[in-house]
Amino acid sequence: MTDKRGSRATDRTEAIMRTTLELGKEIGYAKLSIEAVAARAGVGKHTIYRRWSSKGALFLDSLLSLNKSDLDYPDTGDIVADLRRQIHAAMDLLDRPPVGPLYRALIGEALLNPQVAAALNDHFITPQAEKTLARLKAARDQGQLSPGFDLDLAMDILSGPLYFRALIVQEPLTHEYVDRVIEALFTGMECRP
Amino acid sequence: MTDKRGSRATDRTEAIMRTTLELGKEIGYAKLSIEAVAARAGVGKHTIYRRWSSKGALFLDSLLSLNKSDLDYPDTGDIVADLRRQIHAAMDLLDRPPVGPLYRALIGEALLNPQVAAALNDHFITPQAEKTLARLKAARDQGQLSPGFDLDLAMDILSGPLYFRALIVQEPLTHEYVDRVIEALFTGMECRP
DNA sequence: ATATCGGAACGGCACGTGCCGTGTTGACAC
């Protein structure tokens, strides 16, 4: 057994997740069945059930296995520019095919299955939110933001409208829209007459 | 057939929707089956399928049949106070038992079923958004807001963070949090050092 | 007489769980 190849078990796990994504893109998450994944992957159903407790858990892992591509924040010293860059990148990944529809379905599943919701939060939502908070906190510590700046609220105002449009209203997101949200957060809405 | 009672057909429709909500509260939307609704309502499955095309459609109608209680905006002339009042009321209804968990599940279903998503938008999300837009526009027309005030973006910043916390992060919402969002929108985040 | 109903039964699909025969793995003896 050389170092060149992973163990058989790892190979199978990856093959199953790859097949899950492939089938998910073809027929959508809703119609996806574990039987179909097992059949196409050339794998017994047991092998899937041994590793994942539900279709949602399998799907979550499969999607997370993609995102090794980084959604980290740069730190050029300019908080606004860094936020723009990261949010644009995140949006391009999470709101567009091929990942977009799958991510949307995953959140739908999380709303119906608390276990999936917990796993999604632990392995993606919370870590991602903490990256945002950390970057904002760094900016505040560097004096770019007021000491009283509400980091948590800022996080919600950055993320909330995007999720709202993507998931609820289901209208397309654009970089320009992201920029408007960021501008509203940092320079304020043009509000008083 | 007197005027005092609705037609049999209407009676049955309402009985089915009532049973759907009742069962939904007991076992949750995910475990709800049309068979179970039919059995408890003392109704043939055909009678349900004749009226609704899917479990999601039935559930949507059932939930909407509740909300005749108004989520309309008052107009006291004070836009901030009116927004506070309406959003507090909406949140109390949509984010707390008994409706909260059901509404959350409905959105989950909408994310998995485009037909339900479209119906939810047409019959609830969009009308509600337009109420918000109308109230904001009235305030702008009355000179309480700048002519350049971005109504759509304001709507998203009012709704987005709330949906984000309720659905994604799944943390409890409070009136105080709503107030912070509104304050951030109208008086700005305490941002510049 | 006509339409609608409740109830029962149906074929179909996917679930999650057993069992079986087959390989692969890793420890140990020599």
Add this chain to the structure above:
DNA sequence: GTGTCAACACGGCACGTGCCGTTCCGATAT
């Protein structure tokens, strides 16, 4: 190194269950 072997994970198959969406039938109301 070579050979042996127990343990384990595997693919495949079949099973019982639950719910789907549909069809049929006898009863009932208009």
